[in-house]
Structure formats: C-alpha cells, structure tokens
Amino acid sequence: QVQLVESGGGLVQSGGSLRLSCAASGFTFSRYAMRWYRQAPGKERELVATISSTGGITNYAESVKGRFTISRDNAKSTVYLQMNSLKPEDTAVYHCNVMSDYWGQGTQVTVSS
Numbered sequence: 001q002v003q004l005v006e007s008g009g010g011l012v013q014s015g016g017s018l019r020l021s022c023a024a025s026g027f028t029f030s031r032y033a034m035r036w037y038r039q040a041p042g043k044e045r046e047l048v049a050t051i052s053s054t055g056g057i058t059n060y061a062e063s064v065k066g067r068f069t070i071s072r073d074n075a076k077s078t079v080y081l082q083m084n085s086l087k088p089e090d091t092a093v094y095h096c097n098v099m100s101d102y103w104g105q106g107t108q109v110t111v112s113s
Contacts, residue, residue, distance in 0.1 A: 002026040002102040009094060009107030012086055016111070020081040022096030022104055029077035030054075032099060036070060036081045038092035038109075048094070049081060064090075086111045 008020040020036070033052050039045040049070035050059045058070050069082040079096055086109075093106040 002098065004096050004098065004102060004104035006094065006096055006104040006107040009109045011110045011112065014086060014088055014111055014113050016086050017082070017084045018086065018109060020083065020094055020107060020109075022079045022081075024077045024079070024096075024098065027098070030074040034070075034072060034079040035097040036079070036094060037097055038090075038094045040089075040092040043092075046092075051079065083109070088113045 003025045005023045006020060008018060010018060012018055031053055033050060035050045036048045037045050038048050046061060048061050048064055049068055051070045051072055055072050060068060067083065067085045070079065071082070072079045081094065083090065088111045091109060091111050093108050095106045096104045
C-alpha cells in the first residue's frame with residue numbers, strides 16, 4: 001500500500017532553515033507528481049509546492065516563492081522541501097501528498113520570532 005513518511009521538522013528561529021524529507025513506498029514513485037502541503041492551527045490546508053514526476057517542473061505558493069525549494073530523488077523515492085529564510089507564519093504541520101488521496105502523517109515545523 002502507499003506509504004508516505006515525512007521527517008525533518010523541528011523548532012527553528014526566524015531566518016533559519018530546515019530540510020523536510022518524504023520517503024515514499026508502495027507505488028512507482030518516478031511516475032507521479034508530488035506535493036507538499038501545510039496546515040496551521042485554525043487555518044485551511046495550503047498547497048506549498050508541487051514537483052513533476054521527472055522533477056523538471058516545479059510550482060510554489062506565492063507565500064514561499066524564493067524561499068522554499070522542492071526537489072526529488074527518484075532513485076531513493078524521496079521528495080524534499082528545502083526551507084530557507086523561515087518566518088513565524090511558516091509554522092504548521094507539513095504533509096507530503098501523492099495522487100490527491102494519499103498523505104503522510106506530517107511533520108511539525110515551528111518558527112520562533
């Protein structure tokens with residue numbers, strides 16, 4: 001079955017960096033686009049970044065453009081989210097997603113001011 005396992009979250013000061021990872025299994029990873037979402041308490045879930053199956057096409061929410069970078073390693077069935085210049089408003093649980101229906105358990109990112 002499809003499994004997505006996120007890691008790499010934590011507590012960081014404003015302006016700091018984190019790198020999230022999402023290890024995938026149970027499907028042919030290289031055939032599917034991958035997405036990172038986030039959800040802060042009391043807010044709707046937000047699509048943060050998308051990467052095509054080959055990694056050649058990426059898209060970002062306006063709120064993270066220029067600060068976050070999504071990438072993937074198809075040999076390792078892993079998608080990454082490099083987050084730089086973090087702000088307190090980036091605080092959320094970050095989830096990876098595939099095929100719209102499958103979600104990881106999430107990893108908490110907390111940015112202190």
